[in-house]
Amino acid sequence: MATLWSKRYAQRTGRVSSSTIRELLKLTEKGDVISFAGGLPAPEVFPVAEFQTACHKVLEEMGPKALQYGTTEGYRPLREMIVRHMARYKINVSVDNVLITAGSQQALDLIGKLLINPGDRLLVEEPTYLGALQAFNMYQAEYVTVPIDDDGLRTDLLEEALRAGPKFMYILPNFQNPGGVTLSLSRRMELIALAERYGVPIIEDDPYGQLRYEGEHIKPLVVLDSERPGCDDGGRYSGNVIYLSTFSKTLAPGLRLGWVVAPEEVISKLVQLKQGTDLHTSTFTQIVAYEVARGGFLDKHVRKIRQVYRERRDVMLAALERYFPPGVRWTHPQGGLFLWVTLPEWVNTTQILPHAIEEKVAYVPGTDFFASGGGYNTMRLNFSNARPEMIEEGIRRLGRVLATQLEAEKQVA
Amino acid sequence: MATLWSKRYAQRTGRVSSSTIRELLKLTEKGDVISFAGGLPAPEVFPVAEFQTACHKVLEEMGPKALQYGTTEGYRPLREMIVRHMARYKINVSVDNVLITAGSQQALDLIGKLLINPGDRLLVEEPTYLGALQAFNMYQAEYVTVPIDDDGLRTDLLEEALRAGPKFMYILPNFQNPGGVTLSLSRRMELIALAERYGVPIIEDDPYGQLRYEGEHIKPLVVLDSERPGCDDGGRYSGNVIYLSTFSKTLAPGLRLGWVVAPEEVISKLVQLKQGTDLHTSTFTQIVAYEVARGGFLDKHVRKIRQVYRERRDVMLAALERYFPPGVRWTHPQGGLFLWVTLPEWVNTTQILPHAIEEKVAYVPGTDFFASGGGYNTMRLNFSNARPEMIEEGIRRLGRVLATQLEAEKQVA
Numbered sequence: 001m002a003t004l005w006s007k008r009y010a011q012r013t014g015r016v017s018s019s020t021i022r023e024l025l026k027l028t029e030k031g032d033v034i035s036f037a038g039g040l041p042a043p044e045v046f047p048v049a050e051f052q053t054a055c056h057k058v059l060e061e062m063g064p065k066a067l068q069y070g071t072t073e074g075y076r077p078l079r080e081m082i083v084r085h086m087a088r089y090k091i092n093v094s095v096d097n098v099l100i101t102a103g104s105q106q107a108l109d110l111i112g113k114l115l116i117n118p119g120d121r122l123l124v125e126e127p128t129y130l131g132a133l134q135a136f137n138m139y140q141a142e143y144v145t146v147p148i149d150d151d152g153l154r155t156d157l158l159e160e161a162l163r164a165g166p167k168f169m170y171i172l173p174n175f176q177n178p179g180g181v182t183l184s185l186s187r188r189m190e191l192i193a194l195a196e197r198y199g200v201p202i203i204e205d206d207p208y209g210q211l212r213y214e215g216e217h218i219k220p221l222v223v224l225d226s227e228r229p230g231c232d233d234g235g236r237y238s239g240n241v242i243y244l245s246t247f248s249k250t251l252a253p254g255l256r257l258g259w260v261v262a263p264e265e266v267i268s269k270l271v272q273l274k275q276g277t278d279l280h281t282s283t284f285t286q287i288v289a290y291e292v293a294r295g296g297f298l299d300k301h302v303r304k305i306r307q308v309y310r311e312r313r314d315v316m317l318a319a320l321e322r323y324f325p326p327g328v329r330w331t332h333p334q335g336g337l338f339l340w341v342t343l344p345e346w347v348n349t350t351q352i353l354p355h356a357i358e359e360k361v362a363y364v365p366g367t368d369f370f371a372s373g374g375g376y377n378t379m380r381l382n383f384s385n386a387r388p389e390m391i392e393e394g395i396r397r398l399g400r401v402l403a404t405q406l407e408a409e410k411q412v413a
Numbered sequence: 414m415a416t417l418w419s420k421r422y423a424q425r426t427g428r429v430s431s432s433t434i435r436e437l438l439k440l441t442e443k444g445d446v447i448s449f450a451g452g453l454p455a456p457e458v459f460p461v462a463e464f465q466t467a468c469h470k471v472l473e474e475m476g477p478k479a480l481q482y483g484t485t486e487g488y489r490p491l492r493e494m495i496v497r498h499m500a501r502y503k504i505n506v507s508v509d510n511v512l513i514t515a516g517s518q519q520a521l522d523l524i525g526k527l528l529i530n531p532g533d534r535l536l537v538e539e540p541t542y543l544g545a546l547q548a549f550n551m552y553q554a555e556y557v558t559v560p561i562d563d564d565g566l567r568t569d570l571l572e573e574a575l576r577a578g579p580k581f582m583y584i585l586p587n588f589q590n591p592g593g594v595t596l597s598l599s600r601r602m603e604l605i606a607l608a609e610r611y612g613v614p615i616i617e618d619d620p621y622g623q624l625r626y627e628g629e630h631i632k633p634l635v636v637l638d639s640e641r642p643g644c645d646d647g648g649r650y651s652g653n654v655i656y657l658s659t660f661s662k663t664l665a666p667g668l669r670l671g672w673v674v675a676p677e678e679v680i681s682k683l684v685q686l687k688q689g690t691d692l693h694t695s696t697f698t699q700i701v702a703y704e705v706a707r708g709g710f711l712d713k714h715v716r717k718i719r720q721v722y723r724e725r726r727d728v729m730l731a732a733l734e735r736y737f738p739p740g741v742r743w744t745h746p747q748g749g750l751f752l753w754v755t756l757p758e759w760v761n762t763t764q765i766l767p768h769a770i771e772e773k774v775a776y777v778p779g780t781d782f783f784a785s786g787g788g789y790n791t792m793r794l795n796f797s798n799a800r801p802e803m804i805e806e807g808i809r810r811l812g813r814v815l816a817t818q819l820e821a822e823k824q825v826a
Contacts, residue, residue: 003614003651003652003653003676003678003679004612004613004614004652004653005528005614005652005655005675005676005678005679006678006679008528008580008581008614009527009528009682010526010527010528010529010530010533010552011530012526012530013526013527013682013686016682016685016686016689026484038482039482040481040482041481043477043478043480043481044477046476046477046480046481048472048476048477048480051472051476051480052468052469052472052473052476055465055468055469055472056465056468056469059461059464059465059468060465063459063461063464063465064456064457064459064461065456066667067456067459067461067464067665067666067667067668068453068454068456068459068665068666068667069451069452069453069661069666069667070667071439102515102691102694102695103691103692105689105690105691105692106690106691108689109689109690109691113423113425113426113551114422114423114426115418115421115422115423116423117423117424117425120423131688131689131692134688134689135689135690137689138526138686138689138690139423167421168421199417200417201416201417201418201421238416239416239417239418240416240417242418248482252480252481252697253480253481253482254479254480254481254482254483254695254696254697255480255695255697256691256692256693256694256695262418263416263418265416265418265419266416266418266419269422269426269429272429273426273429273551275544275547276429276518276521276522276544276547276548276550276551277518277519277522277548277551277690278515278516278518278519278522278669278691279516279518279544279669280669281515281669282515282667282668282669282695282698283667284665284667284668284698285695285697285698
């Protein structure tokens with residue numbers, strides 16, 4: 001049906017394409033496909049009983065307030081809880097530095113709206129979170145990319161990229177999506193020093209920070225920046241790093257609750273932008289999440305999630321060793337939800353995907369995570385969603401598919 | 414605290430200013446101010462008990478699904494319910510024409526993202542919904558305005574405005590926010606005919622359509638457009654009108670649930686934009702809202718709301734007659750949440766506001782609702798939120814303030 005609309009689309013929409021992840025999710029929703037494609041938490045660990053209790057209490061004690069319009073900044077007790085939570089990680093901010101968003105994804109959209117003029121360059125990791133590229137693309141960003149390796153962002157290549165004059169850097173230091181790698185402490189310090197030298201601020205995206213399965217916690221960039229020698233208030237929030245996190249991986253993604261930590265002046269601008277975007281985040285989900293999380297429950301629950309996901313990661317790593325053909329490498333994530341697979345350079349994972357789905361197993365081809373193209377021989381695997389026996393079976397299937405494809409392509413070559 | 418951010422704000426943020434409504438809401442939140450400023454539903458009619466039952470059932474029967482990520486389009490049974498609901502108003506669409514949004518406000522933001530290039534002209538009513546201007550301003554829209562009177566948009570002035578080549582028209586036909594007026598059937602037909610002649614599509618924003626307290630339902634623009642003679646499929650959705658509505662005024666605004674009806678190609682673009690904006694609307698609130706609304710409850714509940722709001726409107730209209738000084742006019746809304754007051758031209762309602770707040774009563778000065786400036790002698794009054802005795806008392810206070818101010822200014826003049 002021809003309508004008056006399609007010839008009226010704005011220029012910015014020229015760069016919209018449907019997300020491979022989302023289309024795949026649809027494709028593999030039904031039937032017996034074992035999907036490592038999504039980024040879904042394990043639904044069986046959601047604290048359903050605690051949500052029951054919280055919903056009942058909230059509606060009983062403050063039903064009308066929970067169902068009414070709320071402030072754009074977010075539910076104050078929840079923001080105060082976030083302040084206390086972050087103080088334990090030495091992120092020392094006040095409630096006026098915190099804005100509640102509809103998941104971290106909305107924080108990325110609002111940051112794009114606040115900061116990006118068409119043609120502005122952003123410095124991003126290669127590969128990086130696809131959803132961030134989708135958010136920033138809508139504001140017609142351009143990219144300068146810096147590759148990652150097993151220790152995260154290649155800081156030895158950072159200075160050259162900074163000379164391109166990026167407006168800000170977008171960095172995922174912990175168990176990066178999609179790479180699964182963690183930025184080492186020494187590289188974090190190098191990154192902070194270079195950011196200072198070139199005057200380029202940082203968006204630190206940390207959805208998975210609490211989900212560490214081995215090794216020691218490494219200070220977030222926001223903390224390291226506040227501790228740098230030039231910073232007068234040593235240890236107090238310096239404001240050159242905006243920090244994002246979410247309840248999606250620790251409580252439940254269906255709530256759509258994330259948060260931004262930023263200087264007050266930035267928060268107040270973001271609040272104005274959010275007013276025009278959706279007025280505010282659901283009062284009801286905010287108050288219910290506060291009731292579920294408070295009183296130490298969230299900590300207890302995160303310990304449980306860590307246990308479940310660590311086991312799944314280990315099962316996947318062991319299965320990869322067992323079933324994947326030679327010549328294939330993968331990362332060893334210390335936390336988070338994903339690991340990253342690199343095949344021989346002449347292999348194209350997008351072309352292999354239909355064969356995989358035929359064998360009832362799915363993954364995400366890596367190329368979409370590359371802001372400047374490339375990465376055709378890579379894929380992302382999620383290990384949080386499927387149960388251990390499914391992971392084992394899925395990797396077995398995928399190993400078989402890859403072996404067949406590698407063999408076939410070798411013969412053509 | 415100086416940071417690296419403020420000099421990096423995007424150009425589009427130059428037009429952001431904090432909403433008077435929001436700032437006022439804060440100012441009048443505490444204490445004994447009777448506020449006619451907000452657009453809040455009456456919290457005492459929220460169906461809290463039904464939410465209790467629904468939350469319990471949803472968590473009991475499908476907890477993990479309700480807390481998990483969902484599809485960007487929205488929860489399918491809710492979309493199907495919306496299709497059935499709209500069919501009763503002769504809006505004949507399929508589930509693929511419906512996208513669930515985080516309130517109507519997000520629909521406005523997504524529409525701006527999809528359609529507006531910087532400098533594009535939009536045709537809006539004068540006055541019009543402030544939140545729409547806030548959403549569209551972020552995409553650097555310009556405006557061509559057409560005044561309203563007691564029968565809504567002045568269609569006798571429309572043709573000249575259409576010659577300015579607006580990208581689309583943004584129209585609130587029912588109980589307009591802020592004017593409280595309703596577009597008559599004959600003007601609706603004129604509007605549709607002119608839209609057709611000039612090839613300019615329409616965004617029809619209808620948050621209050623179900624809240625009619627007197628008079629007969631008038632066909633929505635989306636229906637009239639599908640019935641126009643040139644339209645082949647007479648009666649089937651023509652696609653030249655995008656229709657927006659919400660559960661905020663009928664169920665509860667704290668859920669943040671609205672919807673867009675648009676051609677499939679437009680919905681699929683909006684879905685892609687929404688992916689980058691917030692992935693999807695809360696699964697939990699969608700499923701709970703569906704459970705509350707289904708089985709005829711929403712209809713029953715809307716009848717109750719109509720009764721409560723009709724009484725409050727009548728109390729306010731009677732109080733205005735009794736307490737407002739001569740020379741002041743106001744609209745007589747047939748539905749919705751607002752009425753609109755016009756004072757003598759030499760009066761400035763923004764300057765009077767502090768005096769009103771001193772007397773413990775608040776309203777919204779009208780000028781913010783004018784896309785091209787003006788309207789200094791107008792104000793918007795909400796009659797849904799305060800209880801009848803408070804409305805009476807508040808209008809008494811406001812009448813006294815206005816009488817004093819009018820008298821004082823007259824003496825100066």
